[in-house]
Amino acid sequence: MIRVKDVKNIVILTGAGISAESGIDTFRSEGGLWEQHRIEDVATPEAFARNPDLVLRFYDMRRERIQQVIPNAAHFALAELDARWRSEGRHLLIITQNVDDLHERAGAQRLLHMHGEHLKALCQACEVRSDWRGTMIDRPPCPVCGARALRPDVVWFGEMPYHMPEIYAAIRAADLFVSIGTSGAVYPAAGFVRDARGQGAKTLELNLEPSQGSHWFDDARYGPATEVVPEWVEEILG
């Protein structure tokens, strides 16, 4: 059992499952995103080079969709935990694989997007990232350099995730690692639980069902994120 009063430094990894009940498809469920689009058709640099219109249209659609949905009780619970712990000077970091902005809209502040963000554009000419809410299919100019060379600021398969040194430093310092709504199918995130265990952290999984790496967790609670996450946060906050 994880003793809540001993916990001082939490690292939380989130995945598509935390946003599912807000109406965003997960990646690997039946009827999920990849059912309609093969990964290699939309989420690799090769796909972008081969068929930029398909890839830009796909991400334009996703960008529009995330602006129509709202954070759910799980996002709000984590934001509350972040705020309370911050006010007490305790460490916490949310690492999300999600490219939506629902954690920040719920109010979370200590947050890293390791797979990029839908609401940002990356200019392939000047390499500057800009906030972006509109479409890219019409090849708009980069707001910084004017080049018509924008791409979604999303990490594709074969590309390096963002913030890795900061993430590994946080995992090294964690005494509790919590994984929420992720299938444990995509590395390096799928390996964080082992890294956390390796340096002595307790590990907890909150997911709809056991993930691929479920045997690495000391404790697990299975159910919809909007139920299990608020329940767990309530326990932590006492």
Ligand code: OAD
């Ligand atoms: P997946 O779609 O692989 O996994 C989602 C997980 O959430 C599954 O284990 C589901 O059982 C669980 N789940 C579904 N609904 C849930 C709910 N209501 N409450 C709690 N859990 C629920 O998504 P990720 O693990 O996030 O990468 O995928 C990881 C990465 O693969 C993504 O970031 C993306 C993708 O390729 C990139 O785009 C680079």
